[in-house]
Amino acid sequence: MRKALPFIIAFLLVVLESRAQNEGWAICNSGANLYFKIVGSGNPVLVVSDVGNSSSYLKELVQKLSETNRVVFYDPRATGKSRFPYISDSTVNFNKAVADIEALRMVLRIPKWSVMAHGFGAKIACAYASQAGSHLGQLILVNPVSMTTLPNSSDVYFDTHEDYGFSGMLSQEVINRRFEKLQQHLQTISPDSVARAKAIMGFQAATYVHDTLHEPIAAGFLYEKIQNIDVKSRVSSKFVPNPFDCVTSIRQRGIPVMVVLSRQRFNLSGLVNYWKKALPAASIAVIDRAHHFPWLDNPAVFYAKVNTFLQSFIPETNVIVAQKKVSRPVRRGYQRRKRY
Template identity: 25%
Template sequence: MSMIVSRANLSLGLLALCLACPSVLAQPAAAPPAAAAPSAAQGAATVTTSDGVALAYTAAGQGIPCLFVHGGPGSGSEVVQRLAGEVLEKRFRMVYLDQRGSGRSASDPHKDYSLERVVQDMEELRASLKIDKWVLMPHSFGGIIATAYARKHPDRVAGMVLMNGILHLPASMESTVTHGYALLPADARPPLDPAAPLPQRFGMVMGLLGQARLTGRLMYADPATEARVGAAMRGLAANRDFASTLFASGAIAGYAHDMAPATAGLAMPVLVISGKEDHVSGAEHYRSFRFPRQQVVLVPGRHFSMIEQPAEVGRALDGFAASLRALAL
């Protein structure tokens, strides 16, 4: 899919995507924190990058090292650790990193939130932890970041697990517009001009869903899951500088390219887990992936498969982890 949009329109669309992410949605509209070390009260370790930004991370579990690459953009990793950690940590030694300007991590005073810089942060963390190879486990928007890392450092990636992954942001936005619009009550559904720029349509639909308190229906199959996520979010750190900077700078352009064609050149084993009704990523989005050694597992539910379907996701991870161990022998 090709899409030509202005930088301002793309910013609008990304803002709506960020607001669709529950760990950003529930945070108060406060100014981003200054570039300071994360609070020790959050229980996180820190690593300082080569350009002086303190990144927060936690590690837990057993097995092959695995980096969780959160989405959002800028959502942080704590909600997933709280609600899905038991499932993930039984299969992998999980490293939950909050990307610069996100969650518990510090902001970059120079506002460098480019895809290249975020990829470099991941590589510097790997080197700091003295991990030879690790598995990447991106969720949602994190799929773009993890795929960029795998392209740059394929020798450091033992495998990938894409959870509801997005590899082409415009395609996922189109899916969200279509299905989000259908969720709106007929009397709250203004005409939607199909010829309007995609980010404009996206921003309108996400705004209307938010006003009608229907965003959760787009994200989760079960209202109880939305309630669990809301409860888990209480008291979490809320650095939003990554997200807000993307909306105001040209850095967003680096995240909008279609990454799917490049997956044909990535030879590591890949497990793709997708929700059958995940219309945020796109229920058919995984069909564009071209990893030569990929396995696809479809599970019931929507955009948070590891939280909504822990048993099915756990079984898929068991098989994938076993295959990685066999390759290492």
């Protein structure tokens, strides 16, 4: 037993070192302590979540992608496990969100990766793509939200409606019945309670999914946005660049782009035409029977299209080596300002 002890210790150290390299907290710019995790093997793909959301709602997407790719995902600053000491306009904003992506790449020492971004995360990813140079291999935008404040513009490349309407998802009879049930339920709940907020988000969840089985995931996604409203409002409004400059830069750099749009998006035909005009070489994938989360509603079609696109990526040699700097998480007690 004593002879075997050194080998057991060595094995445990290897296991712990391997875990440390694939999960931890990376110290990025301005002291951001970003929680990250790396799963799977193959070409590196970073997944960027929607604004105000951690990576938790993306777990099915990450798990499936990791079957054929080395997936990196993280909680943006001041969300999920990425605790942050102080939330203000100077510490949490659009520029910081973009800079954190490159800082994370440098910490993980990944020479070149692909980036997949969802919702408002697509806006962040586009800004990153315009600055990333040779470090970005491919860009996948999944149901990107509006990047313009001009809803009547003829050059709206992003959907101007962040939320979705009930009329395209449910019949009026079903809407009325669900609303009446909600009102009855709200009468039994305290006006300022967490349960009330969750009940309302549960009602709205139907507008985000095609398959009603996924309403709980959508409800959790929406509730987290409420919790992180300070983060969402700042990232979506502070220092947001001209979106068309980012799109123009992506086109000039010749970055391979795939835009994934769900069939039930508002003004789908217009969105398709706008993206074809903005990026003529981009691959446009329209997913039938799908809404805001196409990887949940129609996974077979979604992954078939996305994986085909990702397989065209030519990786750098020695893609991932030991991280540059990994830290312990910021403790909850250091969260000076409460997020609602």
